Amino acid sequence: MSKPILYSYFKSSCSWRVRIALNIKGVDFEYKAVNLIHDGGMQRKDEYTSVNPMQQVPAFVVEGTTLTQSIPIMEYLEEKYPSPEILPKExxxxxxxxxxxxxxxxxxxxxxxxxxxxxxxxxxxxxxxxxxxxxxxxxxxxxxxxxxxxxxxxxxxxxxxxxxxxxxxxxxxxxxxxxxxxxxxxxxxxxxxxxxxxxxxxxxxxxxxxxxxxxxxxx
Ligand SMILES: N[C@@H](CCC(=O)N[C@@H](CS)C(=O)NCC(=O)O)C(=O)O
Known part of the structure; x- marks a missing residue:
């Protein structure tokens, strides 16, 4: 199975959240940079709007599905890879x-x-x-x-x-x-x-x- 893809921008704090979660869970991923500044912002170009209509990073593509929004992406990672846990049980x-x-x-x-x-x-x-x-x-x-x-x-x-x-x-x-x-x-x-x-x-x-x-x- 191919590696999941993370659309990210190095300075984006929301992408940064997902990068940390992926590292904690030990998930290998392909990094695709979306430059939010260059040429009016790559997030606003058609090729990225088709990935995330909100024109934001992060977007996470896994098993043929694209997930956006850092918190649900982290929740997904927690359910898929329960250990080490990033949500307490209690x-x-x-x-x-x-x-x-x-x-x-x-x-x-x-x-x-x-x-x-x-x-x-x-x-x-x-x-x-x-x-x-x-x-x-x-x-x-x-x-x-x-x-x-x-x-x-x-x-x-x-x-x-x-x-x-x-x-x-x-x-x-x-x-x-x-x-x-x-x-x-x-x-x-x-x-x-x-x-x-x-x-x-x-x-x-x-x-x-x-x-x-x-x-x-x-x-
Ligand atoms: N609620 C979203 C917010 C995403 C968001 O605000 N992303 C910013 C970077 S941290 C962005 O892509 N901004 C695009 C822009 O500045 O046009 C999430 O948590 O993923």
């Missing part, structure tokens, strides 16, 4: 993990992602204004997340096992750093992020290790 812990994922995937990322909001908010004309907008929403979300994590975290977001919540956290912290959010306000998030960055599955998924990362940005 219901409340499992709900906690999903809550943290939602805060990031619905409450923060869509507000700071380039096409969905920034390019449409016409008042934000300069790059600086767009960056301020993104920073505002990340800050607001991280204030809530820090409070949630104070209660739920151990070594990682929920207890001491790596879960989907951690997979969502690291790319969002990556975006926060890109937009120069002052991370010293968020000691719990920062501590968990530091722990996670040491893990091979996370290290390998870093934007700076991807085949489409320009040479001058590589770690």
């Amino acid at each position: 219901s409340l812990q499992r709900a906690k993990v999903r809550e943290i994922c939602e805060v990031i995937a619905s409450g923060i990322q869509p507000m700071q992602s380039s096409s969905q909001v920034l390019q449409r908010v016409e008042k934000l004309s300069s790059a600086e204004e767009k960056a301020e907008w993104a920073k505002f929403w990340i800050n607001k979300g991280f204030i809530a997340l820090e409070t949630l994590l104070e209660k739920s975290s151990g070594k990682y977001c929920v207890g001491d096992t790596v879960t989907m919540a951690d997979i969502c956290l690291v790319p969002q912290v990556g975006n926060a750093k890109r937009f120069k959010v002052d991370m010293s306000q968020f000691p719990v998030i920062s501590k968990i992020n530091d722990e996670l960055e040491k893990l091979e599955a996370f290290e390998k998924a870093s934007p700076f290790k991807q085949p489409d990362c320009p040479k001058d940005l590589r770690a």
Whole structure:
């Protein structure tokens, strides 16, 4: 059977989530780069719109089916490859993990992602204004997340096992750093992020290790 295909962009935090999950599950995949910037964005060209009509990455093609949306892709991987698990068995812990994922995937990322909001908010004309907008929403979300994590975290977001919540956290912290959010306000998030960055599955998924990362940005 042919390898699954991941349509990804090295800087995309949603693709980054799926890269981490695939690494944790040990799934070998073919990486297909979709440059979101070049020539008005390859995601808007017909050949990619036919893969994902939302014109976004990631898209994951497996067994002849195309899945989009990073969270359902992770849920699929969890069901297909149950070990190591990225969702706890216990219901409340499992709900906690999903809550943290939602805060990031619905409450923060869509507000700071380039096409969905920034390019449409016409008042934000300069790059600086767009960056301020993104920073505002990340800050607001991280204030809530820090409070949630104070209660739920151990070594990682929920207890001491790596879960989907951690997979969502690291790319969002990556975006926060890109937009120069002052991370010293968020000691719990920062501590968990530091722990996670040491893990091979996370290290390998870093934007700076991807085949489409320009040479001058590589770690
Ligand atoms: N809910 C989607 C969001 C996907 C998304 O926002 N992808 C961004 C990159 S992180 C994108 O492709 N943006 C396209 C653009 O900027 O035009 C998911 O979790 O997969």
